[in-house]
Structure formats: C-alpha cells, structure tokens
Amino acid sequence: MTAPTDQQLIDFVIRETRLIDQHRFEEWLDLFAEDGFYWMPLEWGQTDPRLTTSLMYEDKLLLKIRVERLKGNRTFSQKPKSRCHHVLQTPQVDSRNEALNEYVTWTPMHYVETRLDQQDLYAAWATHTLAVVDGALKIKLKRVDIVNCDAAFGNIQLFM
C-alpha cells in the first residue's frame, strides 16, 4: 500500500472495533504502530495527555499488559468475562497528508460494555490517526472522547 484510499481508511476503523467486539485482542494490538498510543481524555477538549490526567493514555506495552491480563487465570474481575458492542457512524476522513504519511478519521459511536447483570452505554467520538507502516495501515493514535468524560464511572474494563 502506498497511499490508502478513503475507503481503505474507513474499512480499517470499522474492522478495528470489530476485533474488539469479537475479543480478538492480539490481532487488535497488531493494528497499533510500535510507537502507537491509545488515549481516553478526562477533560472536555483536552489537549495535553502528560500534565493533565486522562482516563487512559497507554503505549503498546501498557496495552499488551491489559490484553494479557484479560486472559489471566487470576483476573477475578473478568470471571465472568465482560463483553462489548460498538455501533459506529460511518467514519469520516478528516485529513490526508501523504507527504507526512498521516491520515485522520473521525467516528461517532455508541459503546456498550456488559458483565453479569450490568450493562453500561457510553457515547463517544473516536479519532484515529493512521499511517502506512511496511505496506499496512497502523494506528499512531486512537483518541476516544467520551461525551460525559468527566462523569463518575464504574468499571470500564475493555476498549472503546
């Protein structure tokens, strides 16, 4: 792949959430570039992940810890396991910069996470910053802005 088409960007984002919903977490992790980040801001319109607290701001190592933990025999908060479900609007391609190898999409979504008798619904916008690495699209940054990001939540155990 040299420069991805808009449709390829859209397909990538849709497949990304499908892998989460199907608990194919290792394949999902492979979608991240080695220096990729997953960011879930705490503040409305947050610009700084370093000196402002976030719900999550994790590199691939921390994401891998999460993925390994979900499988763990003594991960009691996952006995029984959580399940999740994404409903996406069609991703919109916000910008394409072939010279910088940077493509940004914006995707409004509803996310449901459930465990035992509890089911929680979140509304959010996902912003994907993607790049072509070794011929394949990879995530440089997945930013998830929850509409009520500053509300008091219970456990959010999987990935939006």
Added chain:
Amino acid sequence: MARYRGNLEAIKGLVRETEVHRDVYIDEEVFQLEMEHVFANTWAYVGHDSQVAKPGDYYGTTIGTQPILMVRHTDNTVKVLHNRCPHKGTRITTESCGNTGKFFRCPYHAWSFKTDGSLLAIPLKKGYENTGVEQSHAGRGMSPVKHVHNYRGFVFAKLNDVGPGFEEFFGDSLSSFDNMVDRSPAGRLEVAGGVLRYMHNCNWKMLVENQTDTCHPMVAHESSAGTAIEVWKNAPPGAKKPMAVEIYAPFMAPYEFFENMGIRVWPNGHGHTGVHHSIHSDYSAVPGYFEKMTEAHGEERAKAILGENRHNTVYFPNIMIKGPIQLVRVFKPIAANKTLVESWTFRLVDAPDMLLERTLMYNRLINAPTSVVGHDDLEMYERAQEGLHVDANQWVNLQRLYDPSEIPDTTAVTNGTTEWQMRNQFRAWSKFMTMSM
C-alpha cells in the same frame, strides 16, 4: 422499625475488640447515623485552598452527605458554608467550581449573600417589613460551618460543636501532610491535573480499610501488577525500565517487604503504612529536583524530607494521602452500598514537571475507572458487599497480629502486616459515632 437509632447499646455492640458486625457495612440505618455522628463530630476534609486561589473562587463538595461549599472570602480567608439558599433551599453554587465575584446571588429569586454567608440584599425588600424575617432562618443568611481549619493549604471542617479541636484530633499524624508539602522547594502545593472520579458499589469503609491492608496486593493485584512484570520480562536486554513498570511492579513485592515496611497508628483512628520504606521508595530520581530541594532546604534537610517515603496515610474518617507522590483520595459516602472515590493530584510548586507527570500516571494506572488495579480491588469490595448478606456468619475479622495488651488510642509502630490500623479505625468509629448520641 429502627434497630439502631436511639439504641446506644446496639451501636456499641457492632464493634468488638477484633471483629465488627456486618451491619456497619450494609445497614442503611447505621449509614444514616454515621452521617449524623461520625462525619459531624470529626474534622472532615473539604479541599485544598489552591482550588479557591482568588477572592470569590468557590468549590462545592460534601461532608458525609451534606452539601457544602468552600469559598475565598473578600478578606482572603477560606470560608465553608452550607450549600443552599436560606430562602427556598436552592443550591447556591452554579457549577462545581468557579468565581462568584464579591457575592453569591441565588439564581431563583436573586437573594444575595456576602462570601461569608451573611445576607446582603433581598429584591423588593419592603414585602418583608414588619414580618420578623430578621429572626427567621432565612434572614440570617447562608449558614456557615463554624469550625474550619486550614492546615498548610488543606482545608478541614467539623460540623458539630462537640468533638475535639483540630490539633487534638490530628496530633502527630499531620507529619504526613508536612512531608507532602515539604517536598515542594517553595513549600507549596497546587491542585493539578484534574480529579479522577470512580463510582464504587460498596461501603466507604471497605476502601478506607484497604489502604492499610498490606496482605492483599500480591494476591488481588497478581492479575495486573504480576502481568506487568511478566510482560516486561520480554523487553530487549538493557532496555530502560519505563515509569509505568516502576509504578506497577512493587505491588507484587513479597510479604516480607510489607511486613518490614511497618505500620504506625495514631490516636483518633489515623495511621499509615510505610514507616521504613514503601512501594514509592525506589522510583527513579527526577533530574534537577534534588538540586532544587537542596537550594531551598539545605542538603541534610532535603535528604531527610525525600528519605521519608510513607505509603498510605489514612486520616479518619475518609481520606488517604500519599506524601511521596502528592495524591489525596477521598472516599465519599453516598449510601451504605455506594461510594464515590475522588483521587486528587497536586503539583509541587517550583519542582520539575516530571514529578507531576509521574503522579498523574500513577493516578490513571491505579485509581481510574479504567485502571486494571482499580478493577482488581473493586471486584473484591463488591463481592464482600454481597457476601456480607450471609446470615450464618455476621462478623468481619480484624484480628491479624492482635495482642490483647494492645492500647487503644495511642501512637505505636509495629509490623507492616498488622490489622491494628483497621482496629484503630473502628475504635475511633465507635467513639465518634456515640459521642453525640
């Protein structure tokens, strides 16, 4: 039918020397009595004065379940007021925090109040002429909380007149706050980074007890901290250990580490883990920080301040602080089975940004609703909240390293895996619960 209200003996019977009755966690009537007594007779944490830096700045919060607000008055002192309009009850603060200028103005009927709560003006006042409104509750303005103390920026308040004074209540335990503030080269802290709010379906005291429970990390957090260690083992040889692994790994330290760290108990239910060392002792040095501290305090004093690495300090009834990483957690009771956990972070004024960066990373890895360590703990609390409904055994055990000669309400240093601090909290609970009954 009331089983506990007006029944002092029943309340006293809930706390025994080494066990407590499950009703302290699951009974709504006991919860209501806690709000009226435990949270009114003790010095509750309100907030930090950097949240109300300028005159007119306000911040709305709760003591127990009572809505209050903290405000910087025109004379630059910090006042604590009950957060309702004395007229019809409308909450006065329009947002959780902001600046109200020189006075509060109720958005319902435009009654206005100075920032010490006193009545400033009522529109169309002639309608109250000869009605005696001056003698009414409404005419006296917003009710202030009388007992307020600002300790090095940390603001506390006591709702009732009964109960000990500030110094008597905290005593030597204030040394943990001192260490947190002294870590700033300027001797000042500022709330920074934003507060993490995490809803827990369990009783508030389960969280407080967990803070000095040193026999759970290597068990409950094997899933998170243990996995972090395993994943890091695959790192390329010679790779620098990242900050996140430095934060996670000590949770898996062996029992001996926690036994040797020591626990100190103080009177009135306060106490701390990490007398000799803690999970925060071996963090990498932050470039430029020690030099700043030496400049401010001299080398010897700087070393003494930074050598003190207390783990968790519990202030009865419902907060925990971590001096070495400038974190305050507030366990806000909502119902017998519901608690809002707020985790606040602070900037050491005049210290390198990297310290705040580490504090924020700790907070999001450990205390966020998205934190895997948080998931480990909450699962245990919720299982306990459910399991305590078993009628066959109605008692929770607090016996670990109990010695029948243990002196109540004293200062002592002992083995880091003792449950003495939990017993200390419940002795204080009994004392402050029954003090005004």
